[in-house]
Amino acid sequence: MIKGIKGVKDLLPEETPRWRLIEEAARRWADRYGFHEIRIPIFEVTTLFARSIGASTDIVEKEMYTFQDRDGTSLTLRPEGTAGTVRAYIEHNRAAVPVPQKYFYFGPMFRHERPQAGRLRQFHQFGVESFGIADPRADVEVIALLWRFLNDLGLQGLTLEINNLGCPADRDVYRPRLVTYLQQHEPHLCTNCQRRVETNPLRVLDCKVPECRIITEKAPRLADSLSETPRTYFAGVLRGLDLIHIPYSLNHRLVRGLDYYNLTTFEVTATNLGAQNAVGAGGRYDGLVDTLSGPPTPAVGFAVGFERIAMLLPESVLHASPVQVIVYVAAFGDEGSIAGLSVLEKLRASGIAAVSDFRASTLKAHLRQADRLGCGFTVILGDDEVHTGTVILRNMVTKGQSDLPLSSLSVAIQPLLTTS
């Protein structure tokens, strides 16, 4: 048997309603905030990701699905959506369009990691990117969209954490100060963090080991190394969130794994989600468009993980959606079976959802299938009914039955199709 690839999952029909619910909510909220859908390729030239995400990040170093095109060009399945969106923004010169360029996207992303709870090799994200607006209100708008969307889905136990990364120059000032401090306490750090002091000192702040947390609690803070402009900007973001009542908590430890973030960075985490507890995250990336040879363009965005939202989605939200009435056509006998095919088609043509199981040859088998398929009504049509020119309409809930004319069934049936 040929099986699916490790970490790549099928979404069977039982699960797709849950996903559609999330997609529809995402579209609804993106629309309300004035974001427009962009559809970008799921693969790009490898250098796009290497340059945007950062050559020394884990994603680029060991998690990308990279392969050669026939002419030898190195291509990569997208590990995230921002790089491709920025590439499209530059390539189509969207900076010249005189209205705000605010995009959203859906789709699969690919990272070669070991699967675990809430993490797959092919996973799905909804993301938004807001280009060209260097105003705290753009950050607030993006964060608000994220927060309203998640709340609309009824997700519980969410926390919005936010931090100010400042500009790259601020971090260049801060990093040596942090490293000096960490080196003084290096023997007491976990082995991971001892390594991180060299490779990525800011990540030590994010470590969950209690001993490391005690040390980093007293470490110099990035906030104290920031210059005046980022401080003012970030204060504006927080003021905006306060004004529209988005609850957040400041987390000076929050540093993102991707190189392109600056200023505002945020993350929504959930309890009851296992070890991978980030539902969505994002931030400002003012330097990225420039890095990819576009015009200097401020930008801010986020991405959320569909799989993680789906895990948190309460059943009540799923059952709240209205149930469509489906008519089952139980056609049996030589003449009934033939007449049933026409009835099915006429019902469908008049806008009624109608199904049948052609394997069933007895009324008993048909009714059993109607029940299993959750049909509210069954049209019973055997040879006897063909001869009298009628059908029997059975309400599967009340068990009430009535005769209807076969010739004008799709009209006669309409007023009766209420389950109440």
Place this chain on the structure above:
RNA sequence: GUGGGUGUAGCUCAGUUGGUUAGAGCGCCGGAUUGUGGAUCCGGAGGUCGCGGGUUCGAAACCCGUCAUCCACCCCA
């Protein structure tokens, strides 16, 4: 890439110190009901015990290897 758990019927799982024909519940099919579903009762079908090797008179069980899957680390949505 590293560590741990789990692989037995369609699904969830039992299976004693190694012992003869591998079980249960749910589901499925049929009958009780010859043209009326769900409930009940009765009957039935369904297994490469993940795979390969080894130990043994005898392996689902013990050993080695391998694969799959889950969880965790790393890292991230």
